[in-house]
Amino acid sequence: MRSPAGKTLKAESPDIVGMQRGACPALAAPMQTGDGLLVRLRPAAGALTLSRFRQLALGAAQHGNGILEITARGNLQIRGLRAETVEPLAADIETAGITVANGVAIEISPLHGIDANEIADAGDMEAALRSRLGGLLTSHHLAPKLSILIDGGGQFSLACLTADIRLVAQQTGQWLLSIAGDAQAATPLALDNVDAVITAVGELLDMLIASGRQMRARTLETAALHARFPQMDSIRFTQAAPKKPSFVGPTRLADGKIVLGVRLQFGQVKAADLISFLDAAESAGAQQIRLAPDRGFLLIGLTETALAAMQRTAIEHGFSVTANEPAEQIAACAGAGACASAFYDTRALAGRLTALIPALFDGSVKLHLSGCVKGCAHRRADLAIVGSAEGYSLVLDGLAADRPTARIAGERIDFAIERLARLIEDKRSVGESSADCLKRLGPTDLAKALQQE
Numbered sequence: 001m002r003s004p005a006g007k008t009l010k011a012e013s014p015d016i017v018g019m020q021r022g023a024c025p026a027l028a029a030p031m032q033t034g035d036g037l038l039v040r041l042r043p044a045a046g047a048l049t050l051s052r053f054r055q056l057a058l059g060a061a062q063h064g065n066g067i068l069e070i071t072a073r074g075n076l077q078i079r080g081l082r083a084e085t086v087e088p089l090a091a092d093i094e095t096a097g098i099t100v101a102n103g104v105a106i107e108i109s110p111l112h113g114i115d116a117n118e119i120a121d122a123g124d125m126e127a128a129l130r131s132r133l134g135g136l137l138t139s140h141h142l143a144p145k146l147s148i149l150i151d152g153g154g155q156f157s158l159a160c161l162t163a164d165i166r167l168v169a170q171q172t173g174q175w176l177l178s179i180a181g182d183a184q185a186a187t188p189l190a191l192d193n194v195d196a197v198i199t200a201v202g203e204l205l206d207m208l209i210a211s212g213r214q215m216r217a218r219t220l221e222t223a224a225l226h227a228r229f230p231q232m233d234s235i236r237f238t239q240a241a242p243k244k245p246s247f248v249g250p251t252r253l254a255d256g257k258i259v260l261g262v263r264l265q266f267g268q269v270k271a272a273d274l275i276s277f278l279d280a281a282e283s284a285g286a287q288q289i290r291l292a293p294d295r296g297f298l299l300i301g302l303t304e305t306a307l308a309a310m311q312r313t314a315i316e317h318g319f320s321v322t323a324n325e326p327a328e329q330i331a332a333c334a335g336a337g338a339c340a341s342a343f344y345d346t347r348a349l350a351g352r353l354t355a356l357i358p359a360l361f362d363g364s365v366k367l368h369l370s371g372c373v374k375g376c377a378h379r380r381a382d383l384a385i386v387g388s389a390e391g392y393s394l395v396l397d398g399l400a401a402d403r404p405t406a407r408i409a410g411e412r413i414d415f416a417i418e419r420l421a422r423l424i425e426d427k428r429s430v431g432e433s434s435a436d437c438l439k440r441l442g443p444t445d446l447a448k449a450l451q452q453e
């Protein structure tokens, strides 16, 4: 791989065993979006050295449009590729020694192996699953979006993430196997030792494969599940409470080292900003990054003395180091300036919204700012503001492509934001959340208020 300056980048030895090297599997099936092809990839065990992360950023600049994303599930995305640049990117990834797991996506606790509070190492469990069930996990008969989650416990919990198949470490030394949903909603099937639960996961995958390509765990028949897991209704377990609600900000590990969680603004970062930030992090002693759910990553290996300066550096590079900022409630796509299909600058509008309607951002509301009707950034939101040739469409409780609640001409968007601010201020009942207020107002009242002079 060559840097923009033409410097040849050195390959490092691969990080992990049990992962397929060679042609990056994620790059075999890039997705078409409004700003070119997109590839989603999860580096082995969700971990990268700083040098390799830098090389991925260089690859994004060289072969894509220079924008990298980290998704709500902690996966990396490189945007703006063209058909002829996908293969060179795959070759660069291989040359750099970055290993990408093949087959079903497996998401694991971000601090696996280094968190003394972890009950069991989720990384070991992933390696064991891939080693024993490799053939099943790469079957083309599994649904493309099938997901497996492994929560080893510890400082951060993956309880809020949904998954088809979830494995959660228990204090008893066993693993809880459940399916379909987040930690609260998933249906428990088995509570057993490592070997037995891996066998059970294999049987579940067999059931899904036998049922057809698009089958997800939630659609498995209850009778078939009971036949295989007769004890499922009598399983008793305790849900360990996470020590920290958010990965963002500093966390102290038992060995005295500091982990700094940084969140990408709207889940995106420009390659140049990321490279510059990683250079500073390396100088400050960071050795590795771990991808984290909720659009960010953790810097591993910082010292206490380097922390304050690193937090300032993160902010200067556009990252967030404070949990629960208003921007967390906004999903914004690349927008004008980064995507040729965009009708407006989504990030600029996000800034205006957080400045002008602070009352809207009480933690309850999900906002989606979409440069066009394709809606790349988010699936469903309480309120979506969608760009079009005529201006903006507002969609209440829906997708960017849904029928708009109101249409706003381009030059009237600031006026509409002011109206929305006043509406929330005037109409919200005591103790009512913004999301509930928007829901109660409904499409008719909202459209009327936004269009009134």
Ligand code: SF4
Binding pocket: 033, 034, 035, 333, 334, 335, 336, 339, 340, 341, 342, 343, 370, 371, 372, 373, 374, 375, 376, 377
């Ligand atoms: S939703 Fe945004 S990123 Fe996707 S194609 Fe439209 S403008 Fe581009």
